[in-house]
Amino acid sequence: MDSYFINKPNLDRLVKSLLKTYKIFAPVKSDNNRFYKKIGEEGLGESIVGEIRPVEPVKSFYFPARTKIAEYFSEKDPDKKEKPVAIIGAKSCDLASFKVMDYVYGQAPFRDPSYIFKREDNLVISSDCTCYGETCFCVAVGIAPYPKEGFDINLSELDGGYVAEPGSPKGEKLIREYFKLFQPADPYIEKRDLNRKKLWEDLLEHVKKSKIPPKDSIQPAFKKKFDSDLWGEVSRTCVECGACNYVCPACHCFVLMDQKKEDGFERLRMWDSCLLLSFARVAGGANPRKLLAQRMRNRFDKKFNFFPDIIGRFGCTGCGRCIEACPGKIDIREVLSKLQTT
Amino acid sequence: MDNPYLPIKTEVLDVIEESPTIKTFRLKSETPLYFKAGQFVEMSIPGKGEAPFTPSSSPYEKDKLEITIMKAGRITGMIHDLKKGDIVGLRGPYGNEYPLSEYEGKEILLVGGGVGLAPLRALFLALVHDIEKYKSVLFCCGSRTPSDIIYKDSVLDKWQHLDKKRIKFRITVDRKDDAWKGNVGLVTTTLDKLDLNIKNSVSIVCGPPVMMKFSTFKLLEVGYKPEQIYLSMEKNMSCGIGKCGHCRLGNFYACKDGPVFRYDKISNIREIWD
Numbered sequence: 112m113d114s115y116f117i118n119k120p121n122l123d124r125l126v127k128s129l130l131k132t133y134k135i136f137a138p139v140k141s142d143n144n145r146f147y148k149k150i151g152e153e154g155l156g157e158s159i160v161g162e163i164r165p166v167e168p169v170k171s172f173y174f175p176a177r178t179k180i181a182e183y184f185s186e187k188d189p190d191k192k193e194k195p196v197a198i199i200g201a202k203s204c205d206l207a208s209f210k211v212m213d214y215v216y217g218q219a220p221f222r223d224p225s226y227i228f229k230r231e232d233n234l235v236i237s238s239d240c241t242c243y244g245e246t247c248f249c250v251a252v253g254i255a256p257y258p259k260e261g262f263d264i265n266l267s268e269l270d271g272g273y274v275a276e277p278g279s280p281k282g283e284k285l286i287r288e289y290f291k292l293f294q295p296a297d298p299y300i301e302k303r304d305l306n307r308k309k310l311w312e313d314l315l316e317h318v319k320k321s322k323i324p325p326k327d328s329i330q331p332a333f334k335k336k337f338d339s340d341l342w343g344e345v346s347r348t349c350v351e352c353g354a355c356n357y358v359c360p361a362c363h364c365f366v367l368m369d370q371k372k373e374d375g376f377e378r379l380r381m382w383d384s385c386l387l388l389s390f391a392r393v394a395g396g397a398n399p400r401k402l403l404a405q406r407m408r409n410r411f412d413k414k415f416n417f418f419p420d421i422i423g424r425f426g427c428t429g430c431g432r433c434i435e436a437c438p439g440k441i442d443i444r445e446v447l448s449k450l451q452t453t
Numbered sequence: 454m455d456n457p458y459l460p461i462k463t464e465v466l467d468v469i470e471e472s473p474t475i476k477t478f479r480l481k482s483e484t485p486l487y488f489k490a491g492q493f494v495e496m497s498i499p500g501k502g503e504a505p506f507t508p509s510s511s512p513y514e515k516d517k518l519e520i521t522i523m524k525a526g527r528i529t530g531m532i533h534d535l536k537k538g539d540i541v542g543l544r545g546p547y548g549n550e551y552p553l554s555e556y557e558g559k560e561i562l563l564v565g566g567g568v569g570l571a572p573l574r575a576l577f578l579a580l581v582h583d584i585e586k587y588k589s590v591l592f593c594c595g596s597r598t599p600s601d602i603i604y605k606d607s608v609l610d611k612w613q614h615l616d617k618k619r620i621k622f623r624i625t626v627d628r629k630d631d632a633w634k635g636n637v638g639l640v641t642t643t644l645d646k647l648d649l650n651i652k653n654s655v656s657i658v659c660g661p662p663v664m665m666k667f668s669t670f671k672l673l674e675v676g677y678k679p680e681q682i683y684l685s686m687e688k689n690m691s692c693g694i695g696k697c698g699h700c701r702l703g704n705f706y707a708c709k710d711g712p713v714f715r716y717d718k719i720s721n722i723r724e725i726w727d
Binding site for chain 2: 221392
């Protein structure tokens with residue numbers, strides 16, 4: 112199916128129509144940051160469809176920080192059936208994280224029902240980045256600042272509207288259903304491609320300053336640095352808060368917690384952090400990663416060594432959120448550059 | 454879609470005191486869990502949490518299973534307070550089993566230390582079930598003191614008479630007491646002067662990390678190749694299904710790619726003995 116153009120008032124109409132099927136979230140801006148906000152009858156309003164990724168990673172909608180995953184001993188579905196979610200304005204770096212999450216949570220024989228149902232039911236209307244943030248470095252890890260896959264519909268902002276590209280049968284169906292709101296995209300495609308090229312080049316220029324090794328040499332460089340002092344050095348300012356894990360769209364680790372409820376027991380699944388001392392510890396006290404430096408190394412190992420071997424891509428999408436979240440000013444770009452230089 | 458995080462209601466049928474710190478729990482779950490020797494289950498105390506354990510009973514016993522547990526942490530402490538009739542949760546089995554077909558026709562060496570005897574007991578009982586398939590079994594058991602020996606009646610008596618030609622034992626304790634007449638020394642000392650054809654042998658090791666490490670090194674020293682050594686790497690297997698990330702071991706997860714690993718597959722991974 113071809114792409115179409117939709118102007119801003121018509122996108123707003125589309126979003127309002129989707130309210131009967133979906134709980135809709137779109138980013139709004141506050142203090143130069145973007146946050147997902149629930150859209151009500153008032154429509155998109157001040158929502159920012161373009162610009163860059165919100166503070167919250169998109170995983171929050173699929174793998175929330177805290178989910179009740181079982182009530183025992185009962186066969187009842189612990190996930191209350193809620194309206195599916197439509198996300199508007201998700202960015203390329205977040206869509207790339209689906210590749211990691213889908214592998215982890217979709218992998219047979221034990222597929223994760225709570226994640227899979229959300230992936231099947233939710234709607235993703237993504238959008239091109241129209242600028243870059245200081246911490247953005249997606250192009251250094253092989254991800255474009257505009258989505259190429261993983262969306263139902265992608266929006267590229269220009270000339271008072273958006274080029275809408277369908278990326279799935281669900282997206283195509285939606286465009287067909289609301290066909291009156293769309294017009295041919297031909298006059299806009301060239302400009303969209305130019306915008307994309309320009310941003311890509313600007314971002315490449317910006318990322319150059321960080322001296323991140325070329326994409327294909329990151330994993331070999333990591334392997335060579337496995338036993339170096341780099342990890343002790345990098346972890347010197349780490350306060351083990353786990354913020355980098357929590358804001359990372361590709362960090363998938365969790366801890367299971369059980370508690371009593373009125374009639375039985377429930378099991379919660381909550382985000383965990385591999386930088387915490389107890390992460391790999393076993394009951395007898397043995398701990399393969401007693402030192403913070405080992406845990407820091409483990410974080411990079413997982414992202415730049417394990418996932419390339421397992422799924423052929425990094426467990427990092429270059430969103431730069433961890434750089435902003437770290438109270439110890441640990442900059443993943445700097446660490447990557449040091450893989451090659453120190 | 455089945456919920457893989459949901460435990461099955463399970464009754465504690467009996468509690469057997471093995472040693473001052475180790476108990477065996479005989480369990481019957483509402484829906485039976487059919488495990489193979491080496492696989493593990495997650496056992497939960499309702500509302501409190503769960504931990505991974507490898508069943509120690511014969512996998513051929515279909516509707517009940519036994520788990521032998523050392524009191525070592527928060528959950529195992531609560532498990533030790535369980536009594537006959539109490540309700541717990543079980544889910545599983547998870548992970549891979551001991552590859553019994555690879556052991557056929559071989560002289561099998563089992564090396565167990567402390568509570569590490571638990572998975573080996575399930576394996577031993579599976580081997581005994583089809584003993585004619587295997588050339589021989591030598592079971593080396595190490596314990597700290599005579600009172601720390603688990604499955605005493607079996608290890609010191611019953612199993613000794615199963616098939617004297619094919620099945621042999623070497624039992625040792627680190628420190629003896631006045632009544633002990635047997636060997637004294639670390640379990641690695643039982644691996645000296647092995648009376649078997651190492652070329653046609655496989656060894657299976659299970660025990661505390663430090664015991665696994667030194668037993669493996671000893672086995673290499675006496676002539677075993679890495680591909681003849683099987684280890685039970687029991688890490689922090691929390692979800693049991695390769696998702697929570699806690700038990701990663703290089704490019705593997707102990708819960709789904711293990712817990713049984715052939716040593717040559719993991720010998721290059723750091724941090725395996727910790």
